[in-house]
Amino acid sequence: MVTSPTVDATSYDDLVEDSPTATPKHGTSIQAGWGAAADKLSTKNSEYPNDFKFDSTPQLVRFLEDGPFAVYQQHWIEREGKKSFVCLEDECALCAIVGDKPRGRFAFNILVLSGEEKTVQILTAPPTLARMLRTANEDERRGPLTKHFWAISREGTGPQTTFNLERVRATDLAEEWDMDVEAVEPLVASAVKYDASTVYITPKEELTTIARSLI
Numbered sequence: 464m465v466t467s468p469t470v471d472a473t474s475y476d477d478l479v480e481d482s483p484t485a486t487p488k489h490g491t492s493i494q495a496g497w498g499a500a501a502d503k504l505s506t507k508n509s510e511y512p513n514d515f516k517f518d519s520t521p522q523l524v525r526f527l528e529d530g531p532f533a534v535y536q537q538h539w540i541e542r543e544g545k546k547s548f549v550c551l552e553d554e555c556a557l558c559a560i561v562g563d564k565p566r567g568r569f570a571f572n573i574l575v576l577s578g579e580e581k582t583v584q585i586l587t588a589p590p591t592l593a594r595m596l597r598t599a600n601e602d603e604r605r606g607p608l609t610k611h612f613w614a615i616s617r618e619g620t621g622p623q624t625t626f627n628l629e630r631v632r633a634t635d636l637a638e639e640w641d642m643d644v645e646a647v648e649p650l651v652a653s654a655v656k657y658d659a660s661t662v663y664i665t666p667k668e669e670l671t672t673i674a675r676s677l678i
């Protein structure tokens with residue numbers, strides 16, 4: 464009798480709490496190890512310390528680029544464990560077998576300035592927020608995104624979710640956010656950005672197995 468291994472490399476991914484706005488992560492043991500270390504070191508109680516968590520209270524952020532570093536379609540499947548999967552388009556079993564409709568996701572590098580730790584995080588925007596960000600970026604008065612600071616908040620859940628995006632001028636940082644712009648600029652200059660390799664793409668075979676288990 465062949466026994467299956469007690470530890471399945473893909474199962475680590477399944478143990479991690481998923482959310483509709485979480486950026487998919489690589490599931491290799493090395494990255495999982497660093498992720499676990501970062502989680503231990505972080506004062507925030509989060510499995511993914513680099514994922515920006517929206518809140519109804521506005522948070523002050525600085526965009527590190529004028530556009531998203533990754534744009535993709537994402538499936539959200541109600542199941543045990545991992546729920547979000549990057550769509551494989553023509554080769555996607557979740558489209559072909561399950562008939563699920565993926566939604567656009569737009570990942571931005573931001574420096575989060577509210578809170579004690581000023582860290583680079585990934586803001587994963589749904590199409591509604593991505594449209595607001597594009598409009599703001601192209602607006603001569605407010606844009607481009609990297610020029611000013613932004614206060615971002617989210618209200619509601621599911622289809623009732625609304626985002627609020629407010630420009631904050633550098634000259635208003637001290638008065639409105641009790642923050643010294645001189646102290647912020649070096650953080651912006653030295654920020655290390657994420658790239659598209661951060662977005663985990665589930666192998667085709669694995670996605671097919673998952674799709675078949677759903678029907």
Ligand SMILES: [Zn+2]
Nearest residue numbers: 550551555558
């Ligand atoms: Zn798909």
